[in-house]
Amino acid sequence: MTKLLTTLLFFSTLASANIKLAPPNFNLGDQRAVFVDFKHAQYDILFDTKNQQASVSATIRFEQLEEGYPLFDSVEDPFSVKLNGELISQRLISVPGGVSYMRMVDRKLPPGNYTLEVTSPITKRTRFTRKKDDWHRVSSAFFIRDLKDRLLLEQYLPTNYEYDNYKMEIDVKVTGTKRWHSLFTNGKMTKITNNHYKVSYPEFYTSSALYFHLVPIDKFVRYYLKYKSIDGREIPVTIYSRFRFYNYFAEKKARRVFRELEKDYGPYPYDQMIIYGTGIKGGMEYAGATDTSIVALGHELHHFYFAKGVFPANGNSGWMDEAIASWRDKGYQTHERPFYDSINLARHNVYTRKTDNRSYEYGRSFLAYIDYQLKEIGKPGLKDFLRGYFQKRKYTSVRTEDFKSDLEEYAQMSFSEDFFQYIYGSVGSPEDKSYDEHYHSEELNIFHAQRTEEELDSIL
Ligand SMILES: [Zn+2]
Secondary structure (H helix, E strand, C coil): CHHHHHHHHHHHHHHHHHHHHCCCCEEECCEEEECCEEEEEEEEEEEECCCCEEEEEEEEEEEECCCEEEEEECCCCCCEEEECCEECCEEEEECHHHCCEEEEECCCECCEEEEEEEEEECCCCEEEECCHHHCCEEEEECCCCCCCCCCCHHHCCCECCCCCCCEEEEEEEEECCCCCEEEEECCEEEEEECCEEEEECCCCCCCCCCCEEEEECCCCEEEEEEEECCCCCEEEEEEEECCHHHHHHHHHHHHHHHHHHHHHHCCCCCCCEEEEECCCCCEEEECCEEEECCCCHHHHHHHCCECCCEEECCCCCHHHHHHHHHHHHCCCCCCCCCCCCCCECCCCCCCCCCCCCCHHHHHHHHHHHHHHHHHHCCCCCHHHHHHHHHHHHCCCEECHHHHHHHHHHHHCCCCHHHHHHHCECCCCCCCCCCCCCCCCCCCCCCCCCCCCHHHHHHCC
């Protein structure tokens, strides 16, 4: 019994831990806007092919820790919002510094547990095609991007800032058609009918983890394979694209990178792998799933460990994932000094939700320099640290400070000055919350090349 209680306590602590990673609550006139802790979200999604409309009905249970007006996000303007069953209004507000937006529920609430119901349209990345005799089709994908503001799951479903991890469940139906549809997604899926699926996702998923791609059943060439993990598991692998030759090359490369990553960082962290081969440059990673070009495939698979195995807690943490992945892309180099004097990758406005697009080149150079220092003091190097860091932080969300403190513990030396100069852009003291807003012009990176809205629409 004691053991059971302790176990329960442990899990409830884990589930609520991430509210500590939220940015500070703030005042809007005389109203206190409060970040909350999502516990569970049920998303009932309907693709009505006859009327060519898609919508989601979200039921979100959340806990609020401080008195004030609760925040959530949805890029789409909701049809209706209910709080504990009662219709209520909400409004779009700007966060301090104007770096992003959130929706604020128009009700001052004391601390407690509440249920929010949000119904909203789904219009982005959704294409209906009319066919004769009720053979209509729909393609819809919840593709995300992280180098610009507010382009994660909030584009499609009501959700929260990236710090929050919570249990998500999806019920998706396609109606008004005899055409069957299939769903590629990185959760535990149950097929109810050929146009109705239920999916349950792990509790540690955030708004940057979920992969969802619904298509007519005759679309794409598909490979269904199994990779054997070093821990003995048979990992189901799905590779799909428009062309058989693409699947062939993706398969060869993915198998090689899978072996490399397991050897370097330990067993593959997911119980499935989904690779959607696209014809456009770059790629994007999700938890155990990716849409990607062949060139970027290794980079994206590496992100299953760093970015979607250990998750960034906010926009100021995303640089680490790109730095680590880019450091691998260039063959884990070692440098006596970074190539630059000072740059701010991780001390932007605390409400920022995007990753600094200089993280690849500058971050990689910084890690090569850290690697050099570790070897100087007789350690095997940064890759050795990363293996332990991954094992320790797997399935959790981290900030730059967590990475730094783990690194210092590993090396038994301080990296404060290096982070201050090379990562925080010599801005303020390490505790200072000041920031700069000078993101450089968009540099092209072949792995996370900036993809346009039109390009993403073209791969539905
Ligand atoms: Zn990347």
